[in-house]
Structure formats: structure tokens, C-alpha cells
Amino acid sequence: MSTASPANQTQAGEKLLRVMFFTLILSVMNATMFNVALPSISEEFHLSPSQVSWIVTGYIIVYAIGSVTYGKLADTYRLKDLLTFGLFFFALGSIVGLMATEFWMVITGRILQSMGASVIPATGMLIPVRYFSPEKRGRALGTTTAGLALGTAIGPIVAGFVTSLASWRFLFCLSLLVLLTLPFFRKYLDDAKGHAKKTDLLGGGLMAGTIAFLLLAVTNGTWTPMFIGAILLVLFIWRIRSVDHPFIQPALFRNKQYTYGILIAFLSTGLSFGIPFITPLMLSNLNHLAPAVIGFIMFPGALTASLLGKTGGKIADGKGNAQLIYTAVILLFISFSSLSLVAGLSPLIVMIFLVFGNVGQTFMQIAMSNLVSRTLPKEQAGVGMGLLMMMNFISGATATTIISKMLDFGTSSLQFNPFLLYRPALIYSNIFAVLAFMVIVVCTIFYFRLGRGVKRTV
Known part of the structure; x- marks a missing residue:
């Protein structure tokens, strides 16, 4: 791989982490900002909800495919070249979207953006793997995960202001800021690449x-x-x-630790997606809050998760991934079970328990990324981590669909949480109760399949 000394490689890795932190914030903002703009776009182009939803659906599909494709290519080609290629398409898509006068141009712009932006999560996973030893990798992954959390926190708020004060098209302008990071990636990334292989x-x-x-x-x-x-x-x-x-070596799936790691990550990511999806709906339908107010209610949790990202990484490095996973499980269970109890009550109470859920979500992501990375040999790191990212996208889409179907059924005579304080919130309470139960399921699978052997070594 690289011929640089370990000290120089670590120094370059520290600089890359700072650049990656900023890049991930912009990347996640780009993915979430347009959710806020969907009503404005729908009104301008006279679209139905199903038609305008392709702005999100098309982006997710291409993003998922791209994350594993770039991961595969990173095992063969220089990472700095893949980033240059990806960010070029990202910029091209932003320009097309900025100039859009027809809906098909908006879709084209978002797909081109997604083709390029999907190189970013692959890079965010590979930099900690390539530039940091396993003993220090948790802190590095904590930094990248903090960038994801902060981007999630401020994306909807920024989008709300932009769409209110100007036009949704200016969201594409904000996305162009990611080009500022390219010179730094070109400078600090090494020239390491795998052996040329037939694709x-x-x-x-x-x-x-x-x-x-x-x-x-x-x-x-x-x-x-x-x-x-x-x-x-x-x-x-x-x-x-x-x-x-x-394209993918079957031996990758014969690695039992990797396979179980992917399964647990898939389930835990699905649980985490329940927080940003169901909470705005609950606050809107039960508490009748405006979108901007909902964004501020959700902001403290995401900000706290971002601030504690490095702490989670240090726990993984110092006490092991298992310790961080069990901490995440406790936080998620407290969040879901409490939200099941207080659904429909004061938004300030909901805001407090969202903090537990967001921090638990971040800790779980750090631990699972770190755990999975340690199960992979260097020659399979790119595609292996790319598959992890791909499964996260599929998990999120699956979770939001299942929750949507549960909401479609409306009120139910069943009450999973006997201590529910506000009866009209029954359906939301039941969903949070199911999520709390699934947290226990995830913890059980982890303990019996990986937990007893993971300790401080994986």
C-alpha cells in the first residue's frame, strides 16, 4: 500500500480527518436538505407526492449503488483519483440542478450529485482503516461519525431558511462548497492503490x-x-x-464475523432511522408544530451526538467495541421506551429523550463500523466497508417503509405500553415500544454471536 512511515501516515491521517469531517457535514446536508424543499418543488412543477418523491428515491438508489462501487474500486485505484472523479460529477449535478427549468432537470441534477457524492461515505470509512492502527481507529471513526451527526442536525434548519428566504435552487449552490475540500484531499491522500485487476x-x-x-x-x-x-x-x-x-469475492461472506457484523449493523441502523423519520410526524400531528420548530426540537440531540462522537471512539479504543455497543443499547432503550411513554406530551420532554436516542445511534454506528473494519483483510477493506454502507441505506429504506405502513393502519386497540400517558398518541407509542423491543433483540444477537468473543480484540 503506502511507503510512508507510520508517523507520517498518522500525521496525514489526522489532517484528512479534519477535511473529512467538513466534507461529511456537507454531504449529509445535501442528502437531507431537499426533503424540506419537496413541497416547494411539488408546487412549482405541479407534481403529485409520488412524483416529487423521486428526488429522494432516485438519490438513495444511486447513492447505495455508488457506495459499494466506489468501495470496490478503492481496492484497485488511488483514492484521491476516485474522489476527484466523484466530486466532478457532484459539481456537475449541482450546476444542472441550479439551472433547472423542468422537473427532469432536477432529477438529472440529483442523480449526477448522487453518482459523485457516494464516493464520500466510502472515503469516510476507508481513511480510518488505512491511516490508523486498529487501536486508534475508534477515535477516527468517531470523528467521521460526528460529521454525519452534525450534518444531519443542521441540514433541515439551513434548508428551511434557504427555501423561505430565497429559492430551493440555491440548495444546489450550497452543495458546491464541497469542492473546497478537493485540493486538501489531493494533497494529503497518498498514492497507494491495489493491484490492477480485471473488473x-x-x-x-x-x-x-x-x-x-x-x-x-x-x-x-x-x-x-x-x-x-x-x-x-x-x-x-x-x-x-x-x-x-x-465483482465481490464469495470469501467475503464466508467470514462469519463480518457476516454477523453486517447483520447486526443492518438491524441497528434500521432502529436508528426510526428517530429522524417518526419524530417529525409525531410532533406535527400531535403537537401541531411548524417544520422550523420541529427542526429546533431535534437539533439538541443531533448536536450532542456530534459533540460526543470522539468520546464514543475513545471508549471503543480504550474499553472495546462491546462496551460501546452495550452503552449504545442502553441509551437507545431509554430513548425508545421513554418516548413510548411520553408521546404526545410536551415537545421539551420529547427533546430530552431524543438526546439519548441520537447519542445511542452515533455510538452504535461507531462501534459497528469499527468492529466490521477489524474483520476485513486489507485487500477486501474497500468493498467490505462499501457493502456495510450499502446495507445501511437498504436498512433505512426498509425501516421507514415499515413504520409508514404501521402509521397507515392508524389507531389500534392494542396498547403495547400499559403506562402510556396520552391515549391519542397510541400508534406512536406502539411504534416506539416495538423499537425498544428490537433493541433488546439486537443486543441478544450481538451477545451470542459476537459479544462473547469480541471484547477488546475486535
Whole structure:
């Protein structure tokens, strides 16, 4: 890989972490800002909710495919070249969106943005793996996760001000700020790359098709894309088992620690997505708060999670990933079970318990990323971490769809939390109760499959 001395490599890694922190803030803001602008875009182009939702759906699909594709390519090509390529497409998409006069131009701009932006989470995972020893990797991952949390916190607030004071098109201008980071990446990233390999384009295409159709099935709740995605998945598995240089090595999935790590990360990410998805709906429908006020209610939790990201990394480095995971489980359980109790009451009370949930979500992400990274050999780090990011996107889409279906059923005669204080909030209380129960399930799976062997070594 790199010929630099360990000291110089660590020094470069520290500088890259600071650049990556800023980049991730902008990347996450770009992903979340347009959710706030959907009503304005829908009104301007006279679109139905299902039509305008493609601004989000299309972005997620391409982002998921890109995250694993860039991860795969990072095992062969220089990371600085992939970043240059990705940020070029990101800028191109921003310019197209800024000049959009038709809805198809908005979609094109978002897809081009997603094609480029998906290099950023792959890079955010690989820099800690490549530039820091396993003993120091937790703190590095804590820094990158803090950037994700801060971007999540300020994205909707910034978008609200921009769309209120100007036009939603200026959101594309804000996205261009990420280009400021490119010279620093070019300077501090080394020239390390893997051995040139033949790229299995057919296998990559089958994988992309599988992800696209499965995500379409999840986000739209239809069976036809699910059926097509299942067929493509079978073909993809056949392909990687039958060629000499497959897009993804089957040996990756024979790594039991990695496989269980991916499974636990998938489940825990789905739980975490419940917080930013259901909370705005609850505050709007039960407390009748405006979007801007909802953003400020959710802000302290995301900000606290960002500030404690490095602390979570230090816990992982000093006491082990298992300790951080159990801490995250306790925080998430406190958050979900308490929100199940106080749903519909004062937003200030909800704000307090959102802090527990956001910090637990951040700690869990740090621990699982660190744990999974330690199960991978260097030659599989890129694609392995890319698959982790891809599964996170699929998990989030699945979780939001399931929660949406639960909300569609409306009121229920069942009451999972017997101590609920506000009866009209029953459906939200039940959802938070289910999430609290799933936290226990995730903890149980981790303990019996990885926890007893993970301790301080993984």
C-alpha cells in the first residue's frame, strides 16, 4: 500500500480527518436538505407526492449503488483519483440542478450529485482503516461519525431558511462548497492503490440492478420490483461463484464475523432511522408544530451526538467495541421506551429523550463500523466497508417503509405500553415500544454471536 512511515501516515491521517469531517457535514446536508424543499418543488412543477418523491428515491438508489462501487474500486485505484472523479460529477449535478427549468432537470441534477457524492461515505470509512492502527481507529471513526451527526442536525434548519428566504435552487449552490475540500484531499491522500485487476462489469451490473429493484420495492411497497430484484440477486450470486475475478469475492461472506457484523449493523441502523423519520410526524400531528420548530426540537440531540462522537471512539479504543455497543443499547432503550411513554406530551420532554436516542445511534454506528473494519483483510477493506454502507441505506429504506405502513393502519386497540400517558398518541407509542423491543433483540444477537468473543480484540 503506502511507503510512508507510520508517523507520517498518522500525521496525514489526522489532517484528512479534519477535511473529512467538513466534507461529511456537507454531504449529509445535501442528502437531507431537499426533503424540506419537496413541497416547494411539488408546487412549482405541479407534481403529485409520488412524483416529487423521486428526488429522494432516485438519490438513495444511486447513492447505495455508488457506495459499494466506489468501495470496490478503492481496492484497485488511488483514492484521491476516485474522489476527484466523484466530486466532478457532484459539481456537475449541482450546476444542472441550479439551472433547472423542468422537473427532469432536477432529477438529472440529483442523480449526477448522487453518482459523485457516494464516493464520500466510502472515503469516510476507508481513511480510518488505512491511516490508523486498529487501536486508534475508534477515535477516527468517531470523528467521521460526528460529521454525519452534525450534518444531519443542521441540514433541515439551513434548508428551511434557504427555501423561505430565497429559492430551493440555491440548495444546489450550497452543495458546491464541497469542492473546497478537493485540493486538501489531493494533497494529503497518498498514492497507494491495489493491484490492477480485471473488473467484472456484468457482476457489477447485476449487483446494481439488484440494489435498485430491491430499494424500489421497499420504498414504493410493491411486489414486482421485489420479484425482479430477487431474480437479479440469484443471477448475481451465480455470477460471483462462477468467474475467476468476481465483482465481490464469495470469501467475503464466508467470514462469519463480518457476516454477523453486517447483520447486526443492518438491524441497528434500521432502529436508528426510526428517530429522524417518526419524530417529525409525531410532533406535527400531535403537537401541531411548524417544520422550523420541529427542526429546533431535534437539533439538541443531533448536536450532542456530534459533540460526543470522539468520546464514543475513545471508549471503543480504550474499553472495546462491546462496551460501546452495550452503552449504545442502553441509551437507545431509554430513548425508545421513554418516548413510548411520553408521546404526545410536551415537545421539551420529547427533546430530552431524543438526546439519548441520537447519542445511542452515533455510538452504535461507531462501534459497528469499527468492529466490521477489524474483520476485513486489507485487500477486501474497500468493498467490505462499501457493502456495510450499502446495507445501511437498504436498512433505512426498509425501516421507514415499515413504520409508514404501521402509521397507515392508524389507531389500534392494542396498547403495547400499559403506562402510556396520552391515549391519542397510541400508534406512536406502539411504534416506539416495538423499537425498544428490537433493541433488546439486537443486543441478544450481538451477545451470542459476537459479544462473547469480541471484547477488546475486535
